[in-house]
Amino acid sequence: MDVADRLSRPAAVGYDVPLLHAPRARAHGGSRRAALAWCVGAALVLVGIGLAGAACQGAAVATDFTAKNLAPSLAHPFGTDWMGRDMLARALAGLSTSIVIGIVSAAVSAVVALALACAAALGGRRVDALVSWLIDLAMGIPHIVLLILISYALGRGALGVCIGVALTHWPSLTRVLRAEILQLMTQPFMVASRALGVSRCRLALTHAVPTVAPQFLVGLVLLFPHAILHEASITFLGFGLSPEMPAIGVILSEAMGYLTAGAWWLAVFPGVSLLLVVLLFDRVGAGLRRLLTPEEVQA
Template structure:
């Protein structure tokens, strides 16, 4: 019985290290590449993938490897900012619903049900359109649409912590709600918050790419993956398959890496799941 548990835990460590390595490699490569590959060079346009241009060049002679790496870094920045903002909102809503009484709890549950009743992408499109698109519109849109599910998890966790003996003892000794929240509740929520950030980021990255692909996201002058994929659609019929294949594949790898890292972290902070497998 011990060997399977050790084997499962070893696989978790290995897959986590692979995910961290891929993300660090992406960040380092994106920062290491200069902007020369983004410049127009009509003498090298529409070149197929080669050792000189790993992902080929586009119709303006721009290096697709540089554009893809820069686009992934931009998507990662937007996804992290939006994910962290969403988790902050979810944490505040979850704690408030569990601590501030029945009236606040019913109101937050109503707002949560309202957001969950509408598909993320529809609400995100509306918010991004109202705010004029761009990185600001996407970040605010993702932050306002991805908090409800996590807020319910945090609310349930807070309500469970409030019934713990050490919290009851602190309350009987006259400790304030703020003291109990900062000393007992919030420290116990750190693992759930970290997992929430890691799991929300891939959704934010995919939604950023989707909104940008539809023309309501980042500026066309920026090397965003959504813009690259949108522009490449006009040239696929001409046989320029590499314009969409490599950026789309790299986006899929980055999102899957984040998802794998989030699932592994979720199992690390919840030992019961690891022991059950």
């Protein structure tokens, strides 16, 4: 008997426990439209922040000692620092730098993860064992320590930070993609293709990569917040970007010496801005995950 009949019938034998409410069917179409709207809106805001930061690079380093250490006002919404530099311009420029570094490093890291996952799943037991050993080795070392060592060995700067982030953020995504491709290899058409002599490279390009494309895209987007936060972290510690660059890590590091003097805006607004950018990237990743997940899986 369906739910409608149970609701319309009076309580009888076997129905002494009343049904208080009928479960509502999930509106998959509406949730997908909302996810798409959130995803597009967050992406547009991120693009706007990146463009605004690129346009503010000159204003971010312009000094005016007649307007130093000013509290937030209409003329300077984020206040000014000890050199009279506008903190709004510096925060936007720093966020733009972080976004660019995060995109480059996350893209390189995701490509490395995809290549290693395909090699592990299609290269045989020895290659799979080697890739699994590399994953365990990379995950056994704290990210921040390995990132500092790589960045410092490469002379710091933007290049060192990008390479360091790219070489430390691939293990988790590699493990996910490897599991998906290994599951794909058990499918009958893949077994038949291998029996017919289809090369492993062709199997990877024609079947493995298209199959794991949704997981790859979601993992790529979700790598951005980690890349941005780690870039800001090692820059704050002095092992990342150059102090002359208007980066969020540099801004927060310099602000530490002025917080006791009451200049709270030097750290609060840049820190909150970085947090909002990370949350926007997380929103884009969550939206992509919902859009790329089949409706029957979400039910």
